[in-house]
Amino acid sequence: MSTEGATPTRREQILAAAAERFARVGFHGVGIDDIGKAVGVSGPALYRHFRSKDAMLAELLTGISDRLLHGGRERVGAASDPEEALHGLVRWHVDFALRNPSLITLHMRDLDSLPEPDRHRVRESQRSYVEVWVEALCRARPALEPATARATAHAVFGLINSTPFSAHLDEGQMAELLDHMAHGAIAAA
Amino acid sequence: MSTEGATPTRREQILAAAAERFARVGFHGVGIDDIGKAVGVSGPALYRHFRSKDAMLAELLTGISDRLLHGGRERVGAASDPEEALHGLVRWHVDFALRNPSLITLHMRDLDSLPEPDRHRVRESQRSYVEVWVEALCRARPALEPATARATAHAVFGLINSTPFSAHLDEGQMAELLDHMAHGAIAAA
C-alpha cells in the first residue's frame, strides 16, 4: 500500500484506514469517528495530523493520480519500441489496480467529493495520464485516430479497474487474465 | 430514460432529476432541496411522491438491475446459438450503457448507500445478471472455467461501463468501438 517497509507512521495509518472506508461506503458515508476508531484513537485526534477530512481525501487522490502518471511515464520511457511501451503501460496499470483495489475505487468514485482547488489538480494528472496512453496507442497503432484512442484508453481503464468487483481468482491468474483481455480489446479497437 | 413517450409524470420527473444528480455528486452529496429545485418544486414536496430519499434510490437501483437482467435474458432467449447469445448480450449492455450513462454510474457507485432490505434485492438481480453472462460465456467458449468466466464478465462490464467517463465519440461510433473491444477482450480471455 505505502512505500514504507517499516512500521507506518500515524499519518499513513490514518490514510490507509480512510482509503479503505472511503472506498467501501463513499466519502460522505464515512465519519471522522469511524476513521479514528479504525486506527485506535477516538474522533478529533485526527485533526492533529490533517487539517480537515477533505484534506485526507485530497492527499489520497493526488497521491493516486500522481503515482499512476509517474509510473506510466517511467514504463514508456524504459521501453525501446512502441509495442513494448504499450505492454509496459498495461502491465503497470494492472499491477497497480491489483495491488491497490481501494485506491482504484476511490479514484473512480469520490473525485467529485473533492473541493475545487485540489480537484482541478487531480483532473490535470488524470488527463496527463490519459494522454500518455493516447500517445502510446497512436504510436503502436498508427491507424488509430486520437479521439478513438482516447475512448479506447478509457475502456481499457474500465476493464482493468473492474478488479475490485471481481477478485475471485488469485492475483497471478487475475493479472494475466486482465493483461490478455486488455490487449485483446486494444487489438479490436 | 423512461419508457413513457408522452409527458412524464411527477414521479418520473423526480426520479430522472434524482438519478442525474446522484450520478454526478453521489447519493450523500445531493440534498432533498436540490432535487426539488430541479423539478420546480421546493424541498419537502417530494414526500408527496416518495416515502423517503432512500426510497428514490431504491426505486432507481432496483429498476436498473431488473431492466438489465430481463433484457439480458431476453437476448439470450431470442438467440439460436451460443455465439449469437453472446453477441446479443454485448449489444444489449452496450446499448443500455450508452443510453443511460447516469443510471450506469449510479449502479456502480451508490449501491452501498442503499439500506439493507433493498440492497439485498438489488444484489440478487446483479448476481443473476452475472450468471446469465457466465452461462453464455461458458456455452460459447467451453474452454472457459466458470470462475474465469465470472471475472471475464466483470471485466467486460467495466469496459462497457466506461462510457460515462469518455463519450467523446458520437453514439454510433462509440457503440461499435465498445462492441468490438468487448469481443476482442472476450476472445483473449
Next chain:
DNA sequence: TTCCGGTGTTAGTCATCGTTAACTTAGTCA
C-alpha cells in the same frame, strides 16, 4: 527540574439535512 511541543481526551458548537407538522389551494364529484 522545568518547560514545551506533540498527541491524546471529552465536551460543546454550529451547520446541514432528512423528515414532519400545519396550513393553503385547486380540482372533482355527490
Next chain:
DNA sequence: TGACTAAGTTAACGATGACTAACACCGGAA
C-alpha cells in the same frame, strides 16, 4: 355548494457530523 383528495407551501424539529476548545499526559531538551 360543499366536502374530500392531491399536491404544494413554509416553519420547525431532531439527528448527525465536521470541527473547535479546553484540558491532560508524556518525552526530551535546556
